[in-house]
Amino acid sequence: MTKGCKATSEVSGGGGAVEAQSESGVEGGSVPPLPEAAITPPTCHLLQAPIKSPFDKKEYRVIQLGNGLRALLISDLSKKLSSEDDEGLMHFLEHMVFMGSEKYPKENAFDYYIKKHGGRDNAHTDMEHTTFYFEVQERFLNEALDRFAQFFIQPLMKVETMTREREAVHSEFQMAVPEDSYRTQQLFATLAADGHPMGKFTWGNESTLNVGIPDEELHKKLHELRLRYYSAHYMTLAVQARLSLDTLQEYVTSIFSLIPNNGLSCPSYKHLEPPFPVEKFHRLYRIIPMKEYHSVEINWALPSYLKHYKTKPLHYISHLLGHEGKGSILSYLKKKVWAVGLYSGNDGSGFEHNTTYAVMSISVELTDEGFKNLDQVLLVVFQYLYMIQQTGPVERIFREIQQTEKLNFDYAEEETAIENVENLSEGMRMFEPEDYLTGDSLLFEYDPEIIKNCMQQLVPENCNIMISSKSYEGQDVCCMTEDWFGTKYSVEDIPQEWVKEWSKPPENPHLFIPSPNKFIPDNFDLLKVEEGATEYPRVLQKDEWGEVLYKQDQKFKLPRTYCYIYFLSDLLLQSPRAAALLDLYLNLFQQHLMEDIYPANMAQYHYTINATERGLVFKINGFSQKLPQMLELLLHHMDTFEEHLDEKSFQEIRQQQMKSYHNAIIKPENMKKNVRLSIVQFVHWTPYEKLKAIVDVTSKDLLEDFVYKLYPTCHIRMLVQGNTSASQALDMYNLVKTRKVKYEMQVVPPFPEMRTMKLLQGCWIARLKAVNPADTNTSVINYYQGKEGTLMTEVLHEFIQMVMDEPVFDFLRTHEQLGYHVYCTNRNTYGILGISITVNTQANKFGVQHVDERIEAFLKEFLNTVRNLSSEELSSLKDTLTSMKQTVDLTLREEVDRNWGEITDGEYLFDRLQRQIELIKDITRDSVAECLESLVSSKTNKEYRKLTVQVVGASNPEDGTPPALEGLLGEDNVVKFLGPCDKSAVKDYPAEQFITDIASFKEKLEPYPVTKIV
Structure with a gap:
């Protein structure tokens, strides 16, 4: 029995608070007058604890506050250190409650607080609920919860804020317009009966939130909606931290009891007819x-x-x-x-x-x-x-599904805390506490x-x-x-x-229910830790064909193993044709493989096969018992690839691959990325180059020009980690090597390292016309290139991004309203560090010159912010970055992926985090300012190197038609460069700074030396 709570089996009849429901159908139709919201004293009832996995070390408690809010508390001490809803109004309300409260009135104050302390936050609105969620360092959890709860206690939702945030909602909708899944879903909604909530347009845009409705009326509707649906007894809350259940209960009870209860019955759709006649x-x-x-x-x-x-x-x-x-x-x-x-x-x-x-x-x-x-x-x-x-x-079949789902639950790897509470808070609406x-x-x-x-x-x-x-x-x-x-x-x-x-169709003898699944494991024993087990992966074997690294798991104690294999080859750097043949090979390989591998997938064995710029990567993971069998199956299909290859399948899959390239080409975001990488990397093949290269290839070309050449000349890098022994890891490596013998394996020369091009000093502009004339979305990235990376500059760049993350969003999105997606990113291009700021906007809203000018205005202001950091602010930020790096790996996969990144980059610095933590101590305000200034200040830095890639969307998308595949194939080049614009209100760059041909521009550049950050 816990102090302040009394045991009860009573279950509240309502929904939630990290998840706040926005159900919009009220039984009986009309909404009754809103009563004066009641605020209850901080009391709670203890509900039944949920059933958990036998291997789950977390502790759980379910409480119901006096105001009706239900909360799931999760102590993770095991770790060390609607009908009346106007179109889209609930979605708009989700945005508005972030914009300050009576207690914390500054706009984006919550977002700033969370990001300043190493966290992140988000929200989304579904048909019957809205979910808000965040994560933050534990020592700041209590105040973060208080700031969070103010969304539902006394949000400001000012008229002037509303007029700005409406632009963000419209921008979010515009980004969704070209996406076929959303387009089909909205068409599906039109099949609903007239007046049924399923037929609503839930996105919201400038038409539904602006046209024909005065701001005062819209503002009033938002507040009415909040009072009706953001009521405590409709809410569920999930909180997880490495704190005791008693501490979490004290936090939640004292803070969330202040959320009002409007006393109205929970919204219901029971009176409605089925939505689709x-x-x-x-x-x-x-x-x-x-x-x-x-x-x-x-x-x-x-x-x-x-x-x-x-x-x-x-x-x-x-x-x-x-x-x-x-x-x-x-x-x-x-x-x-x-x-x-x-x-x-x-x-x-x-x-x-x-x-x-x-x-x-x-x-x-x-x-x-x-x-x-x-x-x-x-x-x-x-x-x-x-x-x-x-x-x-x-x-x-039911028992088989039941068994595999139980295995996955019992031996599940941890979700991140933020994903866990998001999912649990939503499930609490539907399930009994024990479930x-x-x-x-x-x-x-x-x-x-x-x-x-x-x-x-x-x-x-x-x-x-x-x-x-x-x-x-x-x-x-x-x-x-x-x-x-x-x-x-x-x-x-x-x-x-x-x-x-x-x-009553004719019988088809080729169709039948699945046979019993032979991949379901029955041995979950954990191996004894081997003598001499190491903290980091160690090289088990290194020979002329490659190397295998191995680490036995001593921490997570799950019967799971990961095996990652990298086949590196310079073949892919030679031409876009070779890179396209790799894509085609993997597509065909997976088509042939799926029938045999699918039962393993159902038994919780997983695989991915991906093409990279330097080769192909096989990743497999699952229960340790039958992972070698899965590897054998993959390798067997490598051996028999030629036997399964027929011309009809080849032609159809090649056509599918061409369509995939087409679909990548027409997205502004993809074009921006590919143009930037084509300029700054020594070699980068774009989807368009690969599309043109694959048009006439045959199955014979695939075999003779690619498959027969790839495996004999590739270099193997392999990592085996988890519940496995060194001898088992060596056996798997030898299995992979054996496949090279089939192709008369050759001694492979050292693999040529990837290099980065050194931009010319100054600012360079690649302005392009978007390929899809029916898409108004514009995408701009300003990339600021630095020098060869060191561990210290790597830490400084991470510090800068952490500090910049919230201000760039607040300046460019919240206040400038440039677009929905605004973010900064650290760039590590094969050892050359840099930073970028990305803004996705709409061509009929802002010109690219204006976007670029506002990014520069932000950087000028941000540089002053960094120069004026107080000693206390600097110390707090250093503590935050240190805490982020001290956070333990949550799952075996997380640890494996971090180790794999060191192997694929060829740096092998497995203790990178520990070394970085020591270097954080040496960060000073001057070192941060100097690092930032060396990147973004054109006035004081002679080594200033900026590349802005601007993909300009269609000003009148309603008049455009997306290009067909045949149309793209008829183009000499889909990259249509644009020059300066004299009509803009913002002064444009001189013509000589515009890139009009990538190949010609790169002829003026020199590559940086091969750089490893060690």
Whole structure:
């Protein structure tokens, strides 16, 4: 029994506070008058503690405050050191409560406090709730909680702040406009019944928050909305820290009891009809996407299954429909070369699953051939559906899913504290206290009737079909326009002959339910720590072919192992064709691999295969027992790659790869990145260069010009870390080396190191026209290049970024309102340090000259701020940076990834953090100011080197059409450089400072020497 609380089994009937719900349907329709909000004295009741994993060392306590707020307290001492909602108004309210409170009136005061003390914060609004979350150093937690609680106690929400923050909401919406997932989701919302909240436009933009509504009225609506929905008894709160439960309880009780309770019943949608009437929903939609692809999506609108979380019928069904192993829908479609990917199920978001309905979707990414045979693809889907409906629920499959989810829960690696409290606070709305930790993860009860009931609703007669294809463009097919995102689409009845055939389809012998999973482990023993075990990875073997490093885990004590393999080759530096062939090889390799590897994925074994500028990286991890078998499987598919390669698959996958390049090219953010790297790196191949290079390649080219050359000439770097022995690590290394023998392995010369180009002194401008004329988003990065890095300059740069992080946001976003995404970044380009500031804005809002000028104005002000740091401020900031570096690795993966970064960079400084902590002591105000001045001050620094890359979006996006793949292939170069603009109110740079050809500009540059920061 804890002081100040009395035990009770009573469970509050309401939702939450790190998560504050914004449910907008009130039973009975109209909103009753708001009563005077009551503030209750700081008391609490103790609720039932949640069930936890046997390996979870954290302690938990659930309390309910006198005002109705429920809180989950997490002590981690084991670690060492809506209907009345105007369109988008709840989203706007989420933004506004950050802008100061009666107790802490300065705008962005909370954000400043959190970042000053090494933390971060964010918020997001879903269909039925809003979630606010943050993390901060523990010694500042109490005051941070008090500042946080003021969002809900007495936020200011001033009119003048509202008019500025409205611009941020609109900018956020504009950034979403080119994204196909958001465009399709909003079109889906139009299928809702008139007046139903599911049909609302929840983003908010300048039209819904400005046009036709006076600021005074909007301001009044915001305050009414806050008083109605930000009430304590609707809120849930989760707090995690390395503090005792009693201390956390004292913090929460004293602070959060001050949140008012408005006394109104919790909002409900129970009085509403189902959101999607069949006559409106059961149609076929054709959509023109922004990106280059074909897909077909089959949707069903089902009743909500939130209350059935102990059985999770949607999880069971999506496991079968989304399976990628033998007998699955995708496996069959891949063999026919009709599809490259399939997603099935429900993503768990508020849009796809809430108290009014749940969506079940099957989305198939089609090849060109699959699009031509769309009717057959759909038939295969319904054949599988009919087969599992006739079979009915299979207990073996349910128990297998149950077993793997239990293993993942019991032996889970820690989430970060901020991710943990975010997820838990949202789950607290739906689960009983004892299930707060398990409710979202585990399957508790096998209930075949619930599963069967859900399955039987997935019939052709009530499905919705959405077909997306760039090929509809110019065909006079999609002549309708969605109101908010401008999506072009058409709607028609689903052909009755299709529905008739799907209702009782012919049997397909190639489709069957999954076989028992042989990858599920049954041995979770931890190995004894070997004699001579080291704190850092050590080299087990180094030979002419490569090296393997090894570290046995002594800290996390989980039966998991990580194995990372880097195949380095200078082949990829020789031409964009070689780099494109690597992308194509990996795409084909993973297509061939998936059927066999998928059962391992389901048993919590994971892998990634990625292309880098210097080679390819295989990463595998999972339970230690069967990880060598997974490695064997990957290597076997490397051996047999040529046997699986057929010309038809090759042509279709090559086309998919070309579309992937196209989709990267049309995004301003990607163009900005690729142009900058093309200038500052000795070698960097852009998506456009790779697109042009891959057009005519054949399967023979792939084998002879790439595969046969890569493995014999590559150099291996390998790390094995976790619950494994040195001999097992050596065995895995030898398995990898054996594969090189197949390709007549050669002695590999030392790998040529990557180098960075030294920019000319002064400021250089690469101004480009965005590729997509239907996208108004503009992206600007100002990059300030420094010198060869040392450990001390590395620490100084990190200190500068930490101090700059909040002021750059406050200056350029909050006050200047330049755009939604504003941030600063440390840059380490192969040992050459620098710093950058990025602003994403809209072309019809601000010109790039203005953005650049305001960035420079900020830097001038920030430099003065640094010069005037007091001794106390400097000491506090140094303590913050030290604390951030002293934070222990939370998971084995985190430690492995940090070690792997040292290996891939070739620096091997595994004690980097400890060395940096010592150097932080030497930081002075003058050393910080001198470092910053040497980067960003053109007046006092003769070595000033600035590159600004400005990708200019479309001023009139509504008149533009996204370019098709064929259109890009017809261009000599998609990089269209722009010169100075005389029409801007801000004076532009001289013409001679503009880059008009990257190759010509780089001829004037010299590379820095190879640099390692050690």
